[in-house]
Amino acid sequence: MPRTLQVREALNEALAEEMERDERVFVMGEEVGHYQGAYKVTRGLLERFGPRRVWDTPINEGGFAGIGIGAAMVGLRPVIEFMTFNFSLVAFDQIVNNAAKIRQMSAGRLSVPIVFRGGGGAARMLAAQHSQATEPYYAHVPGLKVVVPSTPAEYKGLLKASIRDDNPVVFIESELMYGAKGEVPDGEYVIPLGVADVKRPGTDCTVVSWGRILHTALEAAEVLAKEHGIECEVVDPRTLRPLDEQAIFASVRKTNRCVVVHEGWRYGGVGAEVVDRVQSSCFDWLDAPVERVCNVDVPQPYARELEELVLPSVERVVDAVRRASYR
Amino acid sequence: MSDAEATAPTLDEMRSFYREMLLQRRFEEAAARVYTQGKIGGFCHLYIGQEAVGTGAIRALRPDDYVVTAYRDHGHALSKGSSSRAVMAELFGRSTGTSQGLGGSMHLFDVDRGLLGGYGIVGGHVPLAAGVAFASKYRGDGRVTLCFMGDGAVNQGVFFEAMQLASLWSLPVVFIVENNLYAMGTPLSMQTPVEDISLKAVPFGMDRDRFEDRDVFEVRRRVGRAVDRAREEGRPTFLEVLTYRYRGHSMSDPARYRTKEEVEERRLRDPLLFLEQRIKDAGAGGDLAAIEESVAAEVEDALEFAENSPPPDPEVATRFVYA
Ligand SMILES: Cc1ncc(C[n+]2csc(CCOP(=O)(O)OP(=O)(O)O)c2C)c(N)n1
Numbered sequence: 189m190p191r192t193l194q195v196r197e198a199l200n201e202a203l204a205e206e207m208e209r210d211e212r213v214f215v216m217g218e219e220v221g222h223y224q225g226a227y228k229v230t231r232g233l234l235e236r237f238g239p240r241r242v243w244d245t246p247i248n249e250g251g252f253a254g255i256g257i258g259a260a261m262v263g264l265r266p267v268i269e270f271m272t273f274n275f276s277l278v279a280f281d282q283i284v285n286n287a288a289k290i291r292q293m294s295a296g297r298l299s300v301p302i303v304f305r306g307g308g309g310a311a312r313m314l315a316a317q318h319s320q321a322t323e324p325y326y327a328h329v330p331g332l333k334v335v336v337p338s339t340p341a342e343y344k345g346l347l348k349a350s351i352r353d354d355n356p357v358v359f360i361e362s363e364l365m366y367g368a369k370g371e372v373p374d375g376e377y378v379i380p381l382g383v384a385d386v387k388r389p390g391t392d393c394t395v396v397s398w399g400r401i402l403h404t405a406l407e408a409a410e411v412l413a414k415e416h417g418i419e420c421e422v423v424d425p426r427t428l429r430p431l432d433e434q435a436i437f438a439s440v441r442k443t444n445r446c447v448v449v450h451e452g453w454r455y456g457g458v459g460a461e462v463v464d465r466v467q468s469s470c471f472d473w474l475d476a477p478v479e480r481v482c483n484v485d486v487p488q489p490y491a492r493e494l495e496e497l498v499l500p501s502v503e504r505v506v507d508a509v510r511r512a513s514y515r
Numbered sequence: 516m517s518d519a520e521a522t523a524p525t526l527d528e529m530r531s532f533y534r535e536m537l538l539q540r541r542f543e544e545a546a547a548r549v550y551t552q553g554k555i556g557g558f559c560h561l562y563i564g565q566e567a568v569g570t571g572a573i574r575a576l577r578p579d580d581y582v583v584t585a586y587r588d589h590g591h592a593l594s595k596g597s598s599s600r601a602v603m604a605e606l607f608g609r610s611t612g613t614s615q616g617l618g619g620s621m622h623l624f625d626v627d628r629g630l631l632g633g634y635g636i637v638g639g640h641v642p643l644a645a646g647v648a649f650a651s652k653y654r655g656d657g658r659v660t661l662c663f664m665g666d667g668a669v670n671q672g673v674f675f676e677a678m679q680l681a682s683l684w685s686l687p688v689v690f691i692v693e694n695n696l697y698a699m700g701t702p703l704s705m706q707t708p709v710e711d712i713s714l715k716a717v718p719f720g721m722d723r724d725r726f727e728d729r730d731v732f733e734v735r736r737r738v739g740r741a742v743d744r745a746r747e748e749g750r751p752t753f754l755e756v757l758t759y760r761y762r763g764h765s766m767s768d769p770a771r772y773r774t775k776e777e778v779e780e781r782r783l784r785d786p787l788l789f790l791e792q793r794i795k796d797a798g799a800g801g802d803l804a805a806i807e808e809s810v811a812a813e814v815e816d817a818l819e820f821a822e823n824s825p826p827p828d829p830e831v832a833t834r835f836v837y838a
């Protein structure tokens with residue numbers, strides 16, 4: 189019997205189950221222990237597993253990211269929590285120059301089975317430094333896997349898969365979705381990385397989207413169906429690296445149109461990668477240029493009205509799909 | 516290492532330490548030669564002059580202890596037991612190298628011998644060492660991690676973070692700054708307002724020590740104390756070893772920022788010569804020629820091995836990216 193859980197509860201279950209299953213798994217980060225997590229994702233873990241498995245750190249991202257990587261190199265399986273992914277940029281060197289490259293530099297003799305997780309993307313009125321999509325930085329890097337889930341069930345199944353993966357995984361949650369609810373299956377399950385999911389079937393236009401903003405795309409799809417008679421097929425890659433391009437191609441070859449909707453900037457964004465792959469592999473199937481709906485190209489403003497303006501909206505998605513559909 | 520406190524080395528030890536240091540010196544002299552012929556590429560940082568630090572320090576370890584280091588890593592790899600063939604082949608970028616040609620001079624890894632890498636981002640590897648030590652503490656495996664770094668690394672933010680966490684969490688790690696007085700062309704005085712680098716341990720409540728590299732056995736003894744502290748008490752130590760590199764920062768650096776006289780003066784205090792004299796004083800000077808010969812043969816063999824090894828398959832470039 190599926191239960192209704194919040195995202196934070198789904199994540200908490202994933203952590204607890206994996207810590208129970210594998211003694212090498214431990215959690216480390218700011219406020220993850222005594223405070224129970226800045227977003228309460230790690231609630232109860234210190235009590236249940238003790239301080240050896242749940243490490244409160246100082247404000248020391250470069251240091252503890254590096255410590256996690258070192259521990260992973262010799263076989264532990266750290267789950268490093270960034271209070272938010274904005275602060276992962278302090279540890280960027282550790283993630284990009286160490287975690288992602290140690291396997292290559294050691295010719296496969298060392299692996300780095302580590303998960304970096306935490307909230308990312310837009311938050312509410314947190315302004316430029318605390319409200320941004322960091323996934324394109326990490327998706328750029330071979331050696332990393334990048335996961336951006338969108339439903340509670342997927343948060344759980346994908347986090348479990350990430351912890352079991354032998355590679356460094358950047359697992360970016362939505363700061364605005366920790367309280368979002370959804371059905372989560374009972375019992376043990378894992379959702380493999382690199383497999384897309386069709387969130388809404390349709391025949392007229394493919395919409396590729398992930399993370400929190402996927403829900404905006406789904407809303408737009410309903411509007412388009414009701415008011416314009418356009419049936420969108422919404423494809424959620426769930427993992428940005430590796431990217432399940434075949435699932436995207438299959439949909440585009442059916443609908444002959446494609447719109448990519450994501451948070452973060454257009455310039456060099458993950459959407460550009462999707463568009464490139466679609467144009468080079470589905471050229472003969474396309475009936476219109478591929479559209480992108482992204483953040484406006486500015487650091488996130490503070491004011492609510494401006495914030496709304498900058499993020500992809502239902503209206504902008506509707507417009508883009510109509511353009512791509514010539515309707 | 517319990518015998519680390521023993522002051523007078525045996526003649527056998529002297530010969531063995533001497534061979535190890537001489538091998539590093541001759542190995543790198545050969546590497547420098549073939550570098551200028553284009554057989555080795557990229558950045559190539561020689562350890563010549565600093566051999567007593569790595570040799571003495573690594574001799575204070577157990578074979579199953581770990582070493583994490585920076586890009587000036589040839590000597591450390593040889594001391595940790597990597598074969599001169601595999602290291603030379605890595606410098607040549609050949610399939611038989613320590614990382615099958617994927618790492619090169621700056622990224623020597625030899626996992627079976629506990630060498631967990633040479634790293635090229637100054638200071639970036641310091642938290643990795645703390646993390647490896649964290650794993651030892653977590654598992655209670657009794658291993659110690661030795662982390663080498665240059666005097667330039669101690670100005671990085673991540674260095675302080677790693678020191679802070681190592682001390683806070685009592686990790687079995689020994690940090691060693693090889694203070695060769697320069698970070699590339701920048702003298703120490705232009706890098707840090709405090710000449711005594713070991714003082715950087717103070718704000719973290721960490722034990723510290725500071726000494727010269729002149730006598731490789733003294734290096735072993737002093738590092739040995741820190742290793743014992745890490746293994747027995749689970750406490751980290753910060754060591755500053757005063758040393759000098761005779762060559763430029765890398766093969767492309769003519770080192771014009773210091774005078775010939777300065778280098779000549781330092782060469783007179785060469786730890787290798789010091790040990791040589793000690794062996795002579797012990798009446799075993801007659802053994803030196805044979806050691807020199809066997810080292811020359813080993814280096815020649817390594818060069819030949821590297822030269823005759825095939826380049827890596829193109830497929831190797833992509834084989835290891837993901838587990
Ligand atoms: C973060 C970073 N900044 C700059 C460099 C360029 N660089 C390479 S080595 C070096 C000097 C480091 O000197 P030191 O730490 O004293 O080590 P040594 O070369 O003397 O062994 C610099 C500036 C780098 N590799 N990484």
Ligand SMILES: [Mg+2]
Nearest residue numbers: 665666697698
């Ligand atoms: Mg230096």
